[in-house]
Amino acid sequence: MKTCDILLTGVGGQGVVTLGDLIARAALAADVPVAYVPSKGMAQRGGFVKVEIRLGQEAAGPRISAKGADLVLAMERSESLKGIAFVKPEGRFVLYDHVWEPTGVLLGEHEYPAQSNVLSALQESCREVVCLNPADRPSFDQQPVAANIYALGALAGSEALQTMIDSCMLQEAVVTRWPKAAESNLAAYQAGFVKGNQPIGQFLGDARNTTLERS
């Protein structure tokens, strides 16, 4: 059976753990073996959060090896760097380029990584990088849609995941979880799905110099 290892990173409060749960539920519905482990650390909010998901292996150990993740989704720019060691060279990296500066950065005590440096680091690490600009996040009923569902849509647009779990199953997991917010979440998911099919750069030799398409 095919397998797909997914790493999610972000900051507490961004809905990263929820995404892990949704993907696992969709896998269960699709009868795909799944194991996942969230690492929340000690902070309720504002700390580093990571979820490791392994699809397609019966009774898998939940930890992904270095350079073992087919897909990485980072919900925060600075925390995306922690995914670099895990992404496969032939894998795909989705960055929802939210900037959440910790206090030390706001006070000028620490550096916060620049977008261009982060994107080039991501592009060196793997074949495909998708960068979602938070400003592009659509609105529904004059409210911005859920960022994590928007990002989930972009993740679902990748072939590695589609071959494991049909996109319908992921959407169903979202709708089942929040039936009242179904329309808004589906709008988020679908907008993300479209963006997910527009990688900004494919690192194939001189593609390194591809101009970053940013709106």
Place this chain on the structure above:
Amino acid sequence: MTKRILTGNEAVALGALRAGVKVATGYPGTPSTGCIAHLLTMNLPDRHVEWSTNEKVAFEIAAGAAWAGHRALCTMKMSGVNVAYDALISIAYSGTNGGFVIYVADDPGVSAGMPEQDTRGFALMSQLPMLEPSTPQESYDLVQRAFELSERTGAPVFLRSTTAIALGHAPMTPEASVAPREIEPILEKDIHRYTKAGSVICKDQHRESMQRLQQAGIVVQEMELNELSLASSSGGVGVISVGATTPYLDAALQSVDASTRAGISTLRARTTIPFPWAEAEQLLGHCETLLVLEELEPHVERGFYVAAQRLGFSNRIIGKMDGTLSPIGEYGPAEIRRGLEACGLVMDSDSAAHPSREQTEVVLARGDGLCSAPRPITVCAGCPHRGSYLAIEAAIKAAGFDKDEVMVTGDIGCTILGMNPPFDLLWNEVSMGSSVSLAQGYVHAGLQTPVIATIGDSTFFHGGIPGLINAIQHRTPLTLVVMDNGWTSMTGMQVNPGTDIEFQDAGRRVDIEAVIRGLGPDRVDVVDAYDLGGMTRTLTEALVQDGVKVVLAQRECVIQARRRGVLAGTTSVDADACVLCKRCLKITGCPALGVAMDGESIVIDPALCNGCGLCVRFCPTGALSHAVPEGAGT
């Protein structure tokens, strides 16, 4: 039953229900919390489930129920075993009547703080059998076998998990739960069995406990818990895997070619204690080289050295003792690969390209200095502890001392976050309740400055009270700040003895103030942790006064308060008046404070701010303001 996704902790809970458990007790501690927490979400009228005051209490309650003939479960994180062990060794000597399972989750890699101790050492010390699942599904299966093993041997049995299994999620299909047995409680008066008063009694019990472990070896064989698979040809590699390493080994063996794989023997060890002698003998006789894969201490590996010596073998044993693998940190695919390569097996890709998990977590392999911004954990926006830290700091200054000359001991739980910036207030963290006693040692050592101890409410109930009694009895001058937020918060908001009565199953709460006053310290003050001025004044007085002073700083955990819809107030910024000095941010470090998009002023994230108003006090221009809704606050 339908297929669901469950954590290892939940699997243990459901497996225990399947086994007909009657009494389940525990004390919260990551990564074990989810077991009792899950049981408490269920309606279980014919069973008793509780969060106990501490692990020793939890253990003794479960032991009593098991002595009375029922199946009992007790849960804790590895640190809790240290607390329970005094009772545990005595119960191990006496044995049990009903099945008695102690579920412990170890934390290799330290996801949540505290020493990386390996609980298997406690099972060895107490000569109790221990089963070790390798997946959430096995946790469900093995907890049931553990009850059976306990009853067939008369020994309490450990079930030992680790973080990746306890917090790991996997689909499984739990079966219907089974009601506890309907029996009359056993009342057996036998001081030879149930007391420790006398040499004969204790030596007999020691002998009996050894016999129970020996019996467990036989029962474990009958249950076929340890899975041995010998290669058709001898002289090859044998791999012994324990706990979380087993699934990684299975995956790694998929990546060696079929003929090589056929030459590898494996032992999936599910019992470190009792040591699988029969399987070890077969492996030693069949294989040239043995690889032992186990997280933390080399307990099984040592067993193989002993077995080899006893049986006259001289195999090459690869593991930690030859330096191939480390006793530090959690194992993932990289460690398994390193072990296999040390056996001379060729893996599908270059191992050098696979740094260990520790390396990938700590260092990014980049030469250009690009790295994530540090994100030290801090207390939540609106956390009352922030007020306590700021008041302690202000009081130290107001009493004429420097922060660097005043010992402030820390304790376990959210309250320890005062060790981090911007507070940098706490000097140490040892174990539940240690802050109060450690402080007394500093006083007796002759410190001329005031000594302050800090502790949370649940930690105070758990282990802080004896230390306070001691200080009062010996008139040891110190100031104890009890930061009472009404919940056991660090582990995810569990109910403790002092939690609001609304959340108490039995409709009773223990009045922490009455407990403190009842002990008779020289001074007791009750303050609001959000009232920075008042708390600072009180603390300043306490610091310069002789005797044992207790300041009880009360205010509900902000996470719980928000869940209940309690907002302390509203804080707002006048962007025109803000000069962006960032004093508010520098002093409080509150995650709700940020800098506006235009870079001109401070902004407050309304989704995070609970309106505690602490930041307002540090604004030099009056740009921050605070409004308290009617009927709120103190």
